[in-house]
Each structure stands twice: as structure tokens, then as C-alpha cells.
Amino acid sequence: VTKIDNNYLEALLGATGIDVPEENRAGVLAQLQRLAKMADQVMEFPLPEAEEPITKLRHE
């Protein structure tokens, strides 16, 4: 399971140049942790190797 903690959040904020006020960090961290759980669901699914990402949804 992906570990998303304050250290990870600090590193991401530094990399993207976003300064989140101290009082909002808990809310952002909670959102990240929620999304991480969803990412785990998707990442663990054994997709066929040849399955390419949809970069632009275009129905025939």
C-alpha cells in the first residue's frame, strides 16, 4: 500500500512550487491519502501488457 505522509507531501510541494498554508495541509494530505487508496486499486489490477493508455478518448 502506498504510504502518503507529511514527508511525502513536503517533497511534492517542493517539487511543484506550491506553498500550502500550514492550516490546509491536513486537508490536502487527507485527499492525497484517499486518492492513494484508489491508485492502489488501479495499480494492482493485472492489465494485459499491450494495453495502451487512452490519451484521447475518441469513439469510433
Place this chain on the structure above:
Amino acid sequence: MSDITAMQVARSVAAGENSAESFTKDALQRIGQHNPTLNALTAITEDRALAEARALDACRERGETLPPLAGVPYVVKNLYDVEGLVTLAGSATRQDCDPATEDAPLIRHMKKAGAILVGTTNMDEFACGFTTENTHFGTTRNPHDLDRIAGGSSGGSAAAVAAGLVPLSLGTDTNGSIRVPASLSGIFGLKPTFGRLSRRGAYPFVASLDTVGPFARTASDLGLCYDALQGPDKSDFACAQRPIEPVLPDLSSSGEAIRVGVLTGYFDENAEDAALAALDAALGAFEITRRVVLPEVERARASASLVTASEGAMPHLEALRKDPQAFDPLTRDRFLAGALLPAAWINQAQRFRRWFLGQVLEVFDECDVLISAATPWPATRIGQKEHDLKGTQQIVARTLGFLTQPFSLIGLPTLVAPVPRDGALPVGVQIVAAPWREDLVFRAAAQLERSGISFAPVPDAFRPREETEK
């Protein structure tokens, strides 16, 4: 009349029985009377509306043939560009932006069809939400119970139609923002195939999921409006260069029996009894039904959420860097988190998306349409954060999209039809078809309507006293 349909208005104006101006003034009067209670509209375009109506009446007096929506008042979600108005997209951060210099293409389509724009409507900030509880512009109330939400993010557009202020409105749908408010407000709503209608001039949320579409109180009105909105637009990268494929001509005939796949598994597990009862009632309209279990729907919803979080945050990255506190607190944390997601997660979600699309398309070999509850439950109370679903407390603002999001991920056309319930709040069913088969979802909705299962009565509180006393 609050419950007059778009079709009745257009016929009346074309026949010279009533003027477009009189219908427009009626709509403006209803808005003036009820909007302070509902908070559905954020701007009223009275001068423009009266000018458009008078121009249309002048056309009729000259003996010209009037277009199909002649004199029909309508409103649009306040993320559509309307010439002379600031495109708010539900955000206080945009209040100081310059006004739009031209109408969005869909508004031009509506004008060409003779419809009269009377205002713009409330929404969740940047279309990011399912409740239309907007910190800056207030909450839109549900016409069926003023203590409850109308749904979102196109809640103002849904409430305006449900209350009979106007017969038609336009919204947008990324993860369910037309379908959720249609279900909770008890009206018809259409999310077309991704790429069917031009999104230019509609403030973007998630470019690879965003769609635009109409609300109405009858399937015929919905079809009439949808047909007027169609047409290719090369300036929207997603808009397909397809000819107009009108649905209205086929709505009045029953045609061949529709093969209906009833979605079970995930869709049953994430809907409470009231929503499942609405679905059961709807199935009574169809001769051929079979149970269908789609694979990995939970992961499809997760993929949609990841794509939404990442893509949805990017347009706001600069503003988030400069002044995160200017955002609605409800959306700010989501956007900030979305801007920080690892690329590997998004890439895998996009790979899963292709796989899931292939799986679902196979089902349409044996079914014309799929059907499920549109939302897990009817409208919840304003301010209610959690709701019990089969013994588990769920977050309302998130869970309302559980049943709609999987089809957003793969861009399928989906229509919500209302199922009113005696003495209880309405809740809708969603009808899903293969890409470009809007004709099938409309045929199924018309069948529900003919069977007397789907209809959208204007609540008594929004009808003139003389109408309720009849």
C-alpha cells in the same frame, strides 16, 4: 403556466396564440418570485431575453417560419460563456474576470433554434462537486423539499427546470453533474457521448471527461433541445465531426422491443432501497430484460477519480500557487491534492480505461441499453455530510457519483429519467447505450414516459394557486 413544456411553448408561439415576449415575461416573473427561495440562478438576463423574444415575435409577424424552440425560455449553468457576463464557473476567484465577448457555441445553437436565454445558474465551484452547496454563491435548494440539496454540480440548472421556472436548461457532466441533479430533482437529463456536443465556451473541468447536455421535464423536450444542440465543431478537440442525428422523430413510435440489461453487482450494492425500488418500477416498462454484471466497476470509478483529480487540478495550478485561500475550501484541497499525483497512477488509470471500455462495449452485443439507479439515494439534507448506505457511513458529496462515474470514464451516452414516488422524494434511473446511440437511450426514456413511470410534476409550491386548485 409553470408546467408548460418547451414543445407547447414553441407550438403556441409559432401558431400566434401567444407571443414569445409573453412567455419570456412569465418565466421572468416566476424567477423573480421563486429564485430568492431556490437560489437556482446567479444572474438574470432580462434585457437580452426581452430583446430576443421581441425579435422572434417580429419574425412571426413578418410571416417567417419559426425555428423549433421558438420562444422557449431557458437557463444555462454559469460556466457557459454568455456575451457580456463574467463566466463565473461557480468561483469567486473569477468575479473580476472580463465578461465573455461572445456566446458559447451551444448558446448560439439555442438562439438559432429560437430559445430565449433568461439567466445563468448556480453550481459547485469549477463543477467540482455533487451538491451545489457553494460557499460563495450559496446552496441551491431542491424544489421538492427546500431543506434538501438539488444535486450538482449543475444544481441550479436542474432546480430551475424542476420548479417550472423554465422548461429547459443546459448543464455539464464530467462525473455525473447532469445525471446526479436530474435524479435528485426528479427531471430528465442527458449526458451525451463524449465528443457529441461542442464544449467550446464552457469552462473546462476535466478535458478528457467533460460533456455538455440538457435538462427537461419530458423526454420529448429533452430530445427537442438535444437535436438543436447537435453539430460538429472543429474548435473543440474532442468534438466529433459527425452529422446531426436527430432523436425526436423516433420518440413517438415504440418500434422494436428494446433489449435492456439490468446492472447488478456493484450497482445494486451501492444503491439503497428507495433507489432500487425506482429501478424495479422502471423495469416494468420493458419486455426484454436480462441481468448484467460489469467487471471491475469499482476500479473504473477509482480510475475516473484519479483522472479527474489530476486533470481537474491542472488549469488551476498557477492560481493555487498564487492564492490558494481564494478558492472554495471544498474544492481547494481536492485541487491541491490532484496537482500532486504521481504520473504512474494516471497512466495506469488511462490504461485501465481502455481495458474497461473494451469490456463494456462487448455487453452491447446482447443489450441495446443498460439500466441502473442513477444515484445511491434520493436528495439528502442541506449540510448533511454523511449518509448510511447498507450499514456503512458514506460521504455524501463523494458517494452521489458512485453510479455515474464508471460511464463517465468511457464516455458513453447516458440519460436519467425521473421516477416520482407518492409522498416521497423522486429518484432517477440512468439508461446507458453504446457510443453515439443516443437514439436508444431516448427511445427507452420515451417508453418509460409512455408507461406512466417517468414524469416530472412541478411541486405545488411552485405552481400558481389557480393551477393547484384545479
